[in-house]
Amino acid sequence: MSQPASRLDFEAVLVPLAAIVVSLALFGVFILCNGVSASSVYYEMYRGAFGTWFSTQNSLTRAAPLMLTALCTALPAHLGLVVIGGEGALVLGALASVVAAHLLASFGPWVVLIGMGLTGAAVGALWLGMVGALRTLRGVNETISSLLMNYIAIGVFKQIVEGPMRDPASLNKPSTLPIGDANMLGSLPGMDVHWGLVYGVVACLFSYVLMRRTVFGFSARMVGGNVRAAQLSGISVTKRVIATCMLAGAAGGLAGMTEVAAIHGTANASLICGYGYAGILVAFLARQNPLAVIPVALLLGGISASGGLLQRSLSLPDATVNVLQGILFVVILASETFYGRWKRAPAATVPAPAASVVAEVA
């Protein structure tokens, strides 16, 4: 019987789409309150995100770390955990990769980059692995612990960057010594987007295959669906939880590494720009499906890329797009309640209000 399945697929696309439309509409109201025409904002946002080749590349560059940090939330979600520790894994992964770069500097760029990637991923894995261990061994709520560990990670990061590892030459903005131009991660052929995008896409594909097509993913879904059934089948819940959290952390650490190796070239406070938190948004918008993370990260990357243009052409504050992100997050969480409501009257229920709000605004 294909009916329930197709209904679910239909919902899985329709509900997030409706949520995005509603969020844009609410954002429009906010813009109107600022005395700017909403339609011009939508147009500028489109231009700033995907309107030109330049802006598209900018969006792709921003999407790369989002794909990785989204996995920090999406992977543990398969076990029924809500982990929001992407920011912590990212900054510590970044810091560790800088250390690795300095230690391996004499071996040449290839070794440096591989070493940076492995170290960043390992440190991220240990960081979120602790969240998983606290959860299964000590019963500590994983959401709270991962949130608090973000603060710890940022504190440690600043302490080290502004203290022992500070480059004396960095005056206004304390940074570590740069990893060196020769060791930077290059661009994809024919464009100005770094290789981190490929890492992100590959990590998402890998996660999808892992969860859907492998023995590990199957047992993880058992644990996420019903711990008692998993125990009855002799599956170690502890191992699955810690392993999945470590994979999630590895993705976050890798995001930090790519930001260092492709963008900043050093570890400084610019790394703490909320990619970890935006990743949570991406994961929820993608309904924790690693495959859906890819397009959603592109969308969110686009939204954040358009911030600059809004500032320049409409003289709105740079943070305006953060308001949209915030609205999106709240609306998406609220939209979760709309799943499974189409048994009786398909289609007609949710998009209708969305459409009418848009009409009002436009």
Place this chain on the structure above:
Amino acid sequence: MSPPLLRATGLGKTFGSFCALDDVSLELTPGSVHGLLGENGAGKSTLVKCIMGYHRPDAGHIQLGDQEITPKNPRDAQALGLGMVYQHFTLVANMTVAENLVLSRTQLPLFIDWKKEAEALAAFMATMPFKIDLQATVRMLAAGEKQKLEILKQLYLKSQIIILDEPTSVLTPAEADEVLGMLHGMTRKNELSILIITHKFREVLGFCDEVTVLRRGKQAGRGKVSQLTTNQMAEMMMGSATNLENKRVPASNVNEPRLQVHELTAADDMGVPALCGVSFEVCSGEIVGVAAVAGNGQEELVEVIAGQRIRSGGTLLVHGKDYAATRDQLHDRKVRCLPEEPLRNACVSNMSVAENMAFRSFDRPPFAIARWVLSHRQIRKSADEQQREYGIRAPSMGSPIGTLSGGNVQRAVLARELRGDVEVLIAANPCMGLDFAAVTEIHARIRKARDQGAAVLLVSADLDEVLALADRILVMSEGRVVYETRPETADVTLMGKYMAGHESQESQESPAAAE
């Protein structure tokens, strides 16, 4: 005031392309007890859910008195005086009886005047045929009392028609008789009408006035209980003459001890000791029955052996070696488990039937290729094969197991657990909520596993089941094994006393020693 007539005519309901109800009619005479019978998956729950407004029927009408009603949700039905008691409890365990009753009302004031409510409740309780302490916390109540409270809740909400979906599967026969007897009494005073779903003919013969029988979503018969025999009803249910006999077949080939439990201790969820030093052995080729009233440690015993609870002391040996229910041990020593409430204990309800049936073997060939890659095709193929063998009725093996009827979930778990060689089998209330044909079948399969050399531990609240299956019987009370006997020589009254904890430790010595 006598309850109104409830009449459903020509009800139909389909789920996707699956027809769960087709032109079914039912008439509940005021002041009567009406039994709704049918094998697992016949559509009984679907029918009452249509009446209660959970599902909207695709066809047909529902009449109450001389009015047509179309309840859109259970609250509408409640307002019309229709109440339902579910198979599983819907009480808030941490609240008191009084709080549970008051909070069940659909319309509550912003501030509850507890003093006034307490007086009203006391007055209400005084008019009831049985009493429950209003200040008791629900967690502390025995299953029978909880079920009584569910019924009290419906009376408190002034329901005149009460629908019960397998209300007695959580009760001991004595508790069931008490609860049903009391409801029966109220219908005799013309205060209530009762529609009851049950699989137990004993209850139908004892308490029902009329029956309606469903078979595969269609109406298969109806009539007055006084004019029907059990065999006629069974025939209506199954569509052919069936054998109701469920005879004991003694073990023929008892061998070495397979499962050895020594001085086992464990705590319950609240940290209170639930097992206080339990010791026994189960040999290859025998069924050891554990008879106990719910809440005397047998649930924890099963959980410890199944790997769902950590033991605090004692030893657990399978094949003479220490056993911790890891996946490798489960596989190598061929330990299988049929836990009670399979949807809660043994299934992931949003995974498909086929995936659920692969839980024991998904990490081995042919399901796992090169130890890592999962073959969905093989999983599906093997499930389709087993579907035929075990008669699992489901829209498809790809649909979530949570949408199957209770009995079919049980069959799917049975198919999974009995696949291949079984050397140790733990079965906990394996037949709870199953129709009699399924019960006979499961008993036959458990016996077959035993005859092929499995050591079987059967934990059951149903004394008849233990007597019919077991080769040796242990009685548990308050976390201890207090009595051991053999079914041929068992004294049921004495066992009942031990189960209820009435027999003292001292007098227990003699029969145990006589063994």
